Amino acid sequence: TxxxxxxxxxxxxxxxxxxxxxxxxxxxxxxxxxxxxxxxxxxxxxxxxxxxxxxxxxxxxxxxxxxxxxxTPGFERPDLDAAVGVVTAGTSDAVPAGEAAAIAREMGATVERVDDVGVASLARVVDSLELLRHQDVLVVAAGREGALPTVLAGLVDVPIIGLPVSTGYGHAGEGEAALSGMIQSCTALSVVNVDAGFTAGAQAGLIARRIDAARAGR
Amino acid sequence: TxxxxxxxxxxxxxxxxxxxxxxxxxxxxxxxxxxxxxxxxxxxxxxxxxxxxxxxxxxxxxxxxxxxxxxTPGFERPDLDAAVGVVTAGTSDAVPAGEAAAIAREMGATVERVDDVGVASLARVVDSLELLRHQDVLVVAAGREGALPTVLAGLVDVPIIGLPVSTGYGHAGEGEAALSGMIQSCTALSVVNVDAGFTAGAQAGLIARRIDAARAGR
Amino acid sequence: TxxxxxxxxxxxxxxxxxxxxxxxxxxxxxxxxxxxxxxxxxxxxxxxxxxxxxxxxxxxxxxxxxxxxxxTPGFERPDLDAAVGVVTAGTSDAVPAGEAAAIAREMGATVERVDDVGVASLARVVDSLELLRHQDVLVVAAGREGALPTVLAGLVDVPIIGLPVSTGYGHAGEGEAALSGMIQSCTALSVVNVDAGFTAGAQAGLIARRIDAARAGR
Amino acid sequence: TxxxxxxxxxxxxxxxxxxxxxxxxxxxxxxxxxxxxxxxxxxxxxxxxxxxxxxxxxxxxxxxxxxxxxxTPGFERPDLDAAVGVVTAGTSDAVPAGEAAAIAREMGATVERVDDVGVASLARVVDSLELLRHQDVLVVAAGREGALPTVLAGLVDVPIIGLPVSTGYGHAGEGEAALSGMIQSCTALSVVNVDAGFTAGAQAGLIARRIDAARAGR
Amino acid sequence: TxxxxxxxxxxxxxxxxxxxxxxxxxxxxxxxxxxxxxxxxxxxxxxxxxxxxxxxxxxxxxxxxxxxxxxTPGFERPDLDAAVGVVTAGTSDAVPAGEAAAIAREMGATVERVDDVGVASLARVVDSLELLRHQDVLVVAAGREGALPTVLAGLVDVPIIGLPVSTGYGHAGEGEAALSGMIQSCTALSVVNVDAGFTAGAQAGLIARRIDAARAGR
Amino acid sequence: TxxxxxxxxxxxxxxxxxxxxxxxxxxxxxxxxxxxxxxxxxxxxxxxxxxxxxxxxxxxxxxxxxxxxxxTPGFERPDLDAAVGVVTAGTSDAVPAGEAAAIAREMGATVERVDDVGVASLARVVDSLELLRHQDVLVVAAGREGALPTVLAGLVDVPIIGLPVSTGYGHAGEGEAALSGMIQSCTALSVVNVDAGFTAGAQAGLIARRIDAARAGR
Amino acid sequence: TxxxxxxxxxxxxxxxxxxxxxxxxxxxxxxxxxxxxxxxxxxxxxxxxxxxxxxxxxxxxxxxxxxxxxxTPGFERPDLDAAVGVVTAGTSDAVPAGEAAAIAREMGATVERVDDVGVASLARVVDSLELLRHQDVLVVAAGREGALPTVLAGLVDVPIIGLPVSTGYGHAGEGEAALSGMIQSCTALSVVNVDAGFTAGAQAGLIARRIDAARAGR
Amino acid sequence: TxxxxxxxxxxxxxxxxxxxxxxxxxxxxxxxxxxxxxxxxxxxxxxxxxxxxxxxxxxxxxxxxxxxxxxTPGFERPDLDAAVGVVTAGTSDAVPAGEAAAIAREMGATVERVDDVGVASLARVVDSLELLRHQDVLVVAAGREGALPTVLAGLVDVPIIGLPVSTGYGHAGEGEAALSGMIQSCTALSVVNVDAGFTAGAQAGLIARRIDAARAGR
Ligand SMILES: Nc1ncnc2c1ncn2[C@@H]1O[C@H](COP(=O)(O)O)[C@@H](O)[C@H]1O
Ligand SMILES: Nc1ncnc2c1ncn2[C@@H]1O[C@H](COP(=O)(O)O)[C@@H](O)[C@H]1O
Ligand SMILES: Nc1ncnc2c1ncn2[C@@H]1O[C@H](COP(=O)(O)O)[C@@H](O)[C@H]1O
Ligand SMILES: Nc1ncnc2c1ncn2[C@@H]1O[C@H](COP(=O)(O)O)[C@@H](O)[C@H]1O
Ligand SMILES: [Mg+2]
Ligand SMILES: [Mg+2]
Ligand SMILES: [Mg+2]
Ligand SMILES: [Mg+2]
Ligand SMILES: [Mg+2]
Ligand SMILES: [Mg+2]
Ligand SMILES: [Mg+2]
Ligand SMILES: [Mg+2]
Structure with a gap:
């Protein structure tokens, strides 16, 4: 389109x-x-x-x-020379993260999943940095207080799209705390709506298309 | 009283x-x-x-x-054998953090300040851990997305009182994102109102009094 | 951990x-x-x-x-020389209060339950004060307007963690009035999220650990 | 009118x-x-x-x-055989409480002021009960968490109009916590808007008019 | 009690x-x-x-x-010489209005129901005024925009307790528009929570008790 | 344009x-x-x-x-055969009502002002009905609880544009109660933003243009 | 009526x-x-x-x-010489749009439906303009961000009633973003509540009645 | 860094x-x-x-x-082979748009400004499409209802960062409607906080860095 x-x-x-x-x-x-x-x-x-x-x-x-x-058998999915990392803080982030990954893949990007690197276990975060730095753009899904994209944005220079997840109960639950935390982040995140895996994946896919074009000299 | x-x-x-x-x-x-x-x-x-x-x-x-x-010259400030750490993420956190420190001091606690250990510079956070682990209770002030208390609570086993600060503009600004992030934290924080340095310092002081009594064998 | x-x-x-x-x-x-x-x-x-x-x-x-x-048979639960009081205003507070008590117990604290001391029956509140003063830290659960922790904090010098409960309907129902009342309290409360018994119990447990260490001369 | x-x-x-x-x-x-x-x-x-x-x-x-x-010299202010009590929790409640008292007085009620009986000093509350029980209706002004009308409504059987006051800062500040606490109260309060001394005094005055008529056998 | x-x-x-x-x-x-x-x-x-x-x-x-x-057969319900009017704007107001009426009756008041006098049919409102003026206190239930208590308060000098009802959908639905309209009313209403028939009936009952005592010369 | x-x-x-x-x-x-x-x-x-x-x-x-x-001297303001009524509940509604009137006039409509017909004085409302019924469209400005457009919409069959005004303090003040009351109205209002006299006047002007065209047989 | x-x-x-x-x-x-x-x-x-x-x-x-x-067989539905256009951005808008169309029809207007002209396909919007310009008033239903009425209002001079639809999830979902977008629109929309097809249709019907009367020379 | x-x-x-x-x-x-x-x-x-x-x-x-x-004279600003477009809907968007442009420039991107292409003048939007399609990433600033990024995202396949601006008054004013509209957009936007030109520019700069590296074959 x-x-x-x-x-x-x-x-x-x-x-x-x-x-x-x-x-x-x-x-x-x-x-x-x-x-x-x-x-x-x-x-x-x-x-x-x-x-x-x-x-x-x-x-x-x-x-x-x-x-x-x-x-259909004849359909040719685009094939981009660009990598999208999809990161989750915990298991409840799997649904929107999966949606984001699927859309990025349909747009032709190579998708790398990095799961369960919540801020409560910084060691796992640090272990994943090498892999994350090799992606062209990251979608980072996190619920509750949604701190993971902020922490990662201080550690890597890859553009990060924050994907707030509708976990959390009580005050500012259902993803509102995660969304407002990412929106207020002192780092350079851009953000999509709560659980909007489609939007995050599509935005990552658009960036991947530009990078693929750049790599192809277009 | x-x-x-x-x-x-x-x-x-x-x-x-x-x-x-x-x-x-x-x-x-x-x-x-x-x-x-x-x-x-x-x-x-x-x-x-x-x-x-x-x-x-x-x-x-x-x-x-x-x-x-x-x-008055005759006033004897209580002198507790207990240490309160007061931590800030950045310079704008100084006012409520100072209020908390002053109240804890008036209640007799030894107060240790650790400043400017924002989540965007995790190295400084890590450098401060040794000092923080020696405190009996921590007051951690942070504005914007307020992620610092969550990050610290994953790294030390000292009880932490989150003190959200009224920095931040736009959606969920004025400390609301920090408050809701701390309230939704996947760690074990308790929290006070935005800019409520008095409350945070007093709660820390009450804990310090109990610890002092325990040390004194009361 | x-x-x-x-x-x-x-x-x-x-x-x-x-x-x-x-x-x-x-x-x-x-x-x-x-x-x-x-x-x-x-x-x-x-x-x-x-x-x-x-x-x-x-x-x-x-x-x-x-x-x-x-x-497992070999598991040794910690055993702390420290007492956590868990107080409820009414029967609807039992679920999060029970969660708090269970976590504090798993962390090794002695847990004392004091139930149904709602602000509408101040006599029962007053009767419980002697018992409450002997605890090292209190978790106080209350729904609706959530006034109980405020009233208790004016009567005892034990640190109190307010635990708002999702009772109440209509405007600011589902625990929001209780949370904001505790957050605005003119006393020295710290607070956790609505129904967050886990968080309240874990924070009480962390304080109990420090007090136990103090009693043990560590 | x-x-x-x-x-x-x-x-x-x-x-x-x-x-x-x-x-x-x-x-x-x-x-x-x-x-x-x-x-x-x-x-x-x-x-x-x-x-x-x-x-x-x-x-x-x-x-x-x-x-x-x-x-004007010829104006005859109504003179009701009915008593309105106006109670404040603290000094910041004086402005709306004064407004309520003035309106009730202009409507002809006898007004009794009882000041500074905040929930943090329950002794003062208890001392005032005898006086409060002799009023026909009470306007109770309170800011921050606004707990005073709830506490009084458990102690006296006089109808109470809660008057939330715009003190308090941060989350649910500016009287919102007081209003929602009074609205959610487990007692039988009715409530007016934040700082709406006029409304509270006028409602108390209308009740006083009915009581005066009842006393007069009208 | x-x-x-x-x-x-x-x-x-x-x-x-x-x-x-x-x-x-x-x-x-x-x-x-x-x-x-x-x-x-x-x-x-x-x-x-x-x-x-x-x-x-x-x-x-x-x-x-x-x-x-x-x-029990021996129970003697109080019997007050005082009348509470309970007014509804429409059929959806029947549940909380019925709750209010039941509580006022249990407290001993005579209860007069006046139903379906919504603001969209001002003629019916006007027809009911004579009856309403003979009550000692009115509970007026209304949902959607909740205008009925405001309109009545301009027409009768009986104290009115506004009872917002959780009808209405979309923005400020579920009774929030009705509550905030009554709270902002330019007349002298006092208000209870959305659907809080119990509270409205109990407040009306307390006023009825005072009026009964006044009539009895107590 | x-x-x-x-x-x-x-x-x-x-x-x-x-x-x-x-x-x-x-x-x-x-x-x-x-x-x-x-x-x-x-x-x-x-x-x-x-x-x-x-x-x-x-x-x-x-x-x-x-x-x-x-x-400029040569400018020819449109001249429509259509009448816009601009109604206010009170003096504080004058600013946005004046803005609405000015815009409707610039679009060529005849504008009739009807002022100070607040719901607290229903007699004045009734007196104005004859005049209002002769307008082609009404802009009705009201603050606080904003009940006036609802009351009028039950009395006349002229299309009404509700114009909420930013009066009112405390909970849902600054026009929010008026806006949500008009939005929830049980009558057939359409509504513009708080204080949006320009928008109300322009919408009324667009309707007036259509009516003028109909009258002109276009 | x-x-x-x-x-x-x-x-x-x-x-x-x-x-x-x-x-x-x-x-x-x-x-x-x-x-x-x-x-x-x-x-x-x-x-x-x-x-x-x-x-x-x-x-x-x-x-x-x-x-x-x-x-009943004898019922004569009004028959107006006036046209109401009902426009939808997408399939989820069909329910409230259908409600609006039905009410306008019952009031006697000729109703023209124009469906699926969402802002993401501006070509379809442009194709429909000729048809839309021939209507006397438009009801435009849109969910999510609700941009369609704003875009149309910049392209046609027919009065537009914005009808926000309760699609959309997460932050400001359930029609709140659509409502606030239409309320803040830089064009001359008037708006009804989320999903309030009845209100939109009735307001359009009232306008159609005035235009019919104008055409009839009444 | x-x-x-x-x-x-x-x-x-x-x-x-x-x-x-x-x-x-x-x-x-x-x-x-x-x-x-x-x-x-x-x-x-x-x-x-x-x-x-x-x-x-x-x-x-x-x-x-x-x-x-x-x-300092010796400072070498990065020089990226990548283009950032910064688009405004109107004059009030100039401040955050200027901030975004400045930061992207400091990060080395070529910045193209396209101003005053508000949705009310779709012709100007269409005229700018050719230029916009040649950018690698767009920052699109818009206030009030914030529809411009949604409209553009349907017309170009360049990744767009929505930058809501704090214009607009009344309900959901101060940029809240723009933010929630962009967040709910049916297109593939990512979004930053209200007025957060710094964040938008920095995110665009990070994407430009990746594209520059791709063009350079890194
Ligand atoms: N009832 C609870 N309320 C709040 N936090 C909890 C609760 N139970 C467990 N947690 C916290 O949430 C973490 C588990 O989250 P999850 O990975 O989703 O199972 C635990 O390590 C606790 O820190
Ligand atoms: N329908 C009701 N709405 C509001 N409060 C009620 C209602 N019914 C009873 N109450 C109040 O709530 C108290 C009972 O609360 P609980 O202990 O949870 O049963 C009663 O003593 C009343 O003060
Ligand atoms: N008082 C007002 N309230 C709402 N919208 C207005 C007002 N005055 C002008 N406008 C609209 O806003 C546009 C001007 O916006 P701007 O470009 O910021 O001057 C005008 O074309 C009108 O559509
Ligand atoms: N206008 C701005 N809006 C949002 N964030 C900013 C802005 N300017 C700087 N920052 C960020 O805030 C940090 C500085 O915050 P501070 O320590 O309070 O000066 C910078 O490193 C940026 O990440
Ligand atoms: Mg998280
Ligand atoms: Mg921070
Ligand atoms: Mg309670
Ligand atoms: Mg108080
Ligand atoms: Mg109603
Ligand atoms: Mg009004
Ligand atoms: Mg839409
Ligand atoms: Mg705009």
Missing amino acids: RSGVPEAVLAAGKTPSEVAALASTSVETTGRAVVTRADDAVEDAVRDVLAADHPDATVDADGRSGVVVAT | RSGVPEAVLAAGKTPSEVAALASTSVETTGRAVVTRADDAVEDAVRDVLAADHPDATVDADGRSGVVVAT | RSGVPEAVLAAGKTPSEVAALASTSVETTGRAVVTRADDAVEDAVRDVLAADHPDATVDADGRSGVVVAT | RSGVPEAVLAAGKTPSEVAALASTSVETTGRAVVTRADDAVEDAVRDVLAADHPDATVDADGRSGVVVAT | RSGVPEAVLAAGKTPSEVAALASTSVETTGRAVVTRADDAVEDAVRDVLAADHPDATVDADGRSGVVVAT | RSGVPEAVLAAGKTPSEVAALASTSVETTGRAVVTRADDAVEDAVRDVLAADHPDATVDADGRSGVVVAT | RSGVPEAVLAAGKTPSEVAALASTSVETTGRAVVTRADDAVEDAVRDVLAADHPDATVDADGRSGVVVAT | RSGVPEAVLAAGKTPSEVAALASTSVETTGRAVVTRADDAVEDAVRDVLAADHPDATVDADGRSGVVVAT
């Missing part, structure tokens, strides 16, 4: 058959459909409709992150 | 002469007056009234933290 | 089998597992996995507070 | 001469003018205009509470 | 058997139990336990308002 | 000379300049610059509403 | 049989019933009750928007 | 002499000082102290954006 980000169907708030119909149209027109926030019923509906409409399409579903991708 | 915390006159929202009169009464009845959030006009009024009412009283003012303490 | 607080698995937001696996690893590596916010399904899963992995481990579950603790 | 509450001119947000003109009209039509939130400039303007328009009118100003009352 | 308001068991957040046990104790000690926010399961449990413990007790349940009252 | 609303320079946040330069350009290109939220300094700067650049332009300033309009 | 808007029964928060009874009364007295936010159970109950009470009535239900309309 | 972003002294909340001392140290150690949010007094103090300490240093101040940069 003109904006560089693949159309994705957000399943939340739609019926499974509405999602499946939209996915089928997307496969029809672009050779690929990307569905986010899909549960089992949505995935089944997509598989059923595509089995009828596009029997040769392949459907890949990542239950953990809720992303379903369908492609 | 029964609650263990010295009466303090909060100058904010009172006229200088109201504060001075209250301070004079406090010197009269307890041998000491503690005024917080005092500006120059308040300090002058206190000095003037005490010069008249208690010419032998000593007045100490710490312009940086806004705390004014007056004592 | 270096931070002095036992690792605890927060069951909320994890599947029973994820929690059980984490608990089993924790028993493996430390001789103990602490699970918070466990419901029956989580407890069952933990019991099943441990029956297989660590048949000699003992599993204790406190249905009221949602805390499950598993220990 | 039909609603039983005297018209009052709220000076805030009006120019002194606008206020003075409105006051003069009020004296003209009702024999009395009540101005609230008047500063010195407003008071002067009122005096000047009335000196010209109604040279026989008497002007009483209470600088502390910002209320200015002007009456 | 000393505070004049009957103990009530708030069923919300308690199990049916917990509520039933508390109700049984209340019947035991005072001859009456009042349960609020009771659903069918709570009512059944109360009936079952009382059938066993106090077979002679009468149980009255008002399904609409969720209030269950049990009394 | 294509959007039908005259370009207006919002003076707030610009220096007087910046505003004057923009006004001069606007006169140059369209024959008219409209400046809103102008204080005396802005008005003077506009007059000075226009005296130099467009000595034949006429400058009209309405100090009360802060609107300054400059026109 | 006097206010020009048909009475409608809001099904949300009422039982199906309560709604059906109210609908039957409405058919009885006005020849029509309009029910909003009806689910299948409500629709069935309405059909059943009307089959019994008004067997000749016709019931039309639009499952998508939740609006059920019943009319 | 290790994090790739030049140390900058945030002048807000510091005295001019504190800022000047920090600037002098920065020149001493790095050859450059960057001061943000500097007013005239800060600029003068910096000039005076540097004149004494580093008489050969050059001081450049951009009054509009409040950025002061001092460099």
